[in-house]
Every structure is written in C-alpha cells, then in structure tokens.
Amino acid sequence: MIISFDIGGSAIKGGIARSETDIVPLGRRATPKEDFAAFVETLRDIIAEIGEQPSRVALSIAGVVDPDTQRLTCANIPCIHGRTLAADLEAELALPVLIANDADCFAMAEAGLGAGRGHRIVFGAILGTGVGGGLVADGRLVNEAGGFAGEWGHGPIIASVAGNPPVAIPAYACGCGQKGCVDTVGGARGLERLHKTLHDLDLASEEIIDQWRRGEEKATRTVDVYIDLVASPLALTINITGATIVPVGGGLSNVAPLLAELDRAVRTRTLRKFDRPLVVPSECRIEPGLIGAALLGLKANAAAS
Numbered sequence: 001m002i003i004s005f006d007i008g009g010s011a012i013k014g015g016i017a018r019s020e021t022d023i024v025p026l027g028r029r030a031t032p033k034e035d036f037a038a039f040v041e042t043l044r045d046i047i048a049e050i051g052e053q054p055s056r057v058a059l060s061i062a063g064v065v066d067p068d069t070q071r072l073t074c075a076n077i078p079c080i081h082g083r084t085l086a087a088d089l090e091a092e093l094a095l096p097v098l099i100a101n102d103a104d105c106f107a108m109a110e111a112g113l114g115a116g117r118g119h120r121i122v123f124g125a126i127l128g129t130g131v132g133g134g135l136v137a138d139g140r141l142v143n144e145a146g147g148f149a150g151e152w153g154h155g156p157i158i159a160s161v162a163g164n165p166p167v168a169i170p171a172y173a174c175g176c177g178q179k180g181c182v183d184t185v186g187g188a189r190g191l192e193r194l195h196k197t198l199h200d201l202d203l204a205s206e207e208i209i210d211q212w213r214r215g216e217e218k219a220t221r222t223v224d225v226y227i228d229l230v231a232s233p234l235a236l237t238i239n240i241t242g243a244t245i246v247p248v249g250g251g252l253s254n255v256a257p258l259l260a261e262l263d264r265a266v267r268t269r270t271l272r273k274f275d276r277p278l279v280v281p282s283e284c285r286i287e288p289g290l291i292g293a294a295l296l297g298l299k300a301n302a303a304a305s
C-alpha cells in the first residue's frame, strides 16, 4: 500500500493507493511552511490515522528536484526548499520516499487514468496561474529522476507580434529570470497581463473569460492574441515530443470553449495533422497530484519487488 501526498502551498492532502484502480483520498491539513519538524509531523499524523504501515510514500510537490544533487527547489514552502527532501523524509519516516513535480504527477494521472489512456505519448499541460507540463511515454514518466522535462512554460520564445490584425507584444519579464516565456502569457495571470497591455484594463481572468463568452470586443481581442501566442509553442512541443494527446489541467482548463479554440489553433500548426481533438480537458478532475504520485509509487513498488 502506498500513501501519496499532494503538497500544496496552503494544504497537504493525503491518499491511500492499493492498486491503480483503488486510490482513495484522505483528509487535508494546513501546510506548515516555515517549520520542517511540523511538516514531518503533519505527514506522520496522516500516516498514523490510517492505522496501517505503507510500503512507500509518494509526494507531489510544486517544485523541482535537481537530478544531480537531489535538492528540491520549492519557492512557496520555505521549510522544504533546498533540502534533499526524499532522503530527509526517509530518515524521519523510515520508509522509502519518492518525490515528483506536480505537473509530472498530473501527466501520469492523465496518462494512466484520464484523457491520455490508450496513447503511448502523453503531454500533460497545465494552464493554471502559470504554465507547466509533464511528459509520459509508454506509461513511464520522462523525468523520474527530477529535472525540467516537459517545462514548455520557460524560455524566451513568445512571438513579438500576435493576433489578427497583428499587434506588438512586449517580452514580459518572467519569474525564472528570462523574458518572453510562455509562462508570462499562458496562464490566468498571463491572460490578465495581455488584457492590460492591449486595453489598459485591470480585469480578473474570470471576468475576461466571461466577457469573451458574451462576445465583448476587447475580451475577444485579448483571447484572440492569447490563443495565437500559446498555440505556437504548444504545437512545437507536440512536434518535439510526438505526443498524440495533450490533456490540459489548471484553472483555465475548466473553460471548455477556450480549450476548443486552442485545440483548433494548435492543430493548424503541428506537422502531424489530427482530425480529432488533440488539446483536451483533463479527466482526472479530482486530485491529479495524489493520483499521479500514487501511480508513481505503485510503479516503484512493482519495480522493487
């Protein structure tokens, strides 16, 4: 039996996995962000509540493990940032511990139990607050040892003109230190940034989407530019990976007509032509982090036995 945890900036959620088809979410606790001892205690409490010793613990975290040093970068939870977290938790919990990036867990969940079922190569894309992604090939996560595979959100790549008629788009500064990243325009904050640039209006992404759906002119323009900017790097990602399906998660993935527009634009730009939807809503709507981490934990158990 595996215990999986989805470690978020505000909450830690737990789950029990006995098999790929038997994954049950547990309760949630507030994330201790500053105190590592309290962080460990929270995991220990959740494990103790189950009353059964797991064979492995698998964590989904909004962070990246350096494949060389095994140190975790996790800006929003200072008490685990910079730690060799798997080794530190193994010492504390006396259990094998596996750590995976949340976008990678999302891709695993979709490949195994979601919209990616039946596809050999699945690229899971996150359009949430920002942009992320993960790649699964033949059921295996292409990033198990850590690293940045699937991170299509970063790199100086955004077109300098976009939309119809074309309008100049500045190379926005990104949190990663570069300029012109997909992350600066592709998530909810990016949509808001584009609306501000194009119309000098500060609107929440939900409001922009609402107005777009009602046919409002400025919001329509913003979404037109958004689709144009995001579709090209996503199409390129599909060319490079050979993915035949792109399940999308994150807040913007809940806007079905937006995904449908993005899908149409992406399919005109990929080399391989698809006569069916390629960029689709995710199907694991509940806790993809928990499910993906559980699947990785179950695979690790199977490999170890």
Ligand SMILES: [Zn+2]
Residues within 6 Å of the ligand: 153, 154, 155, 174, 175, 176, 177, 178, 181, 183
């Ligand atoms: Zn960036």
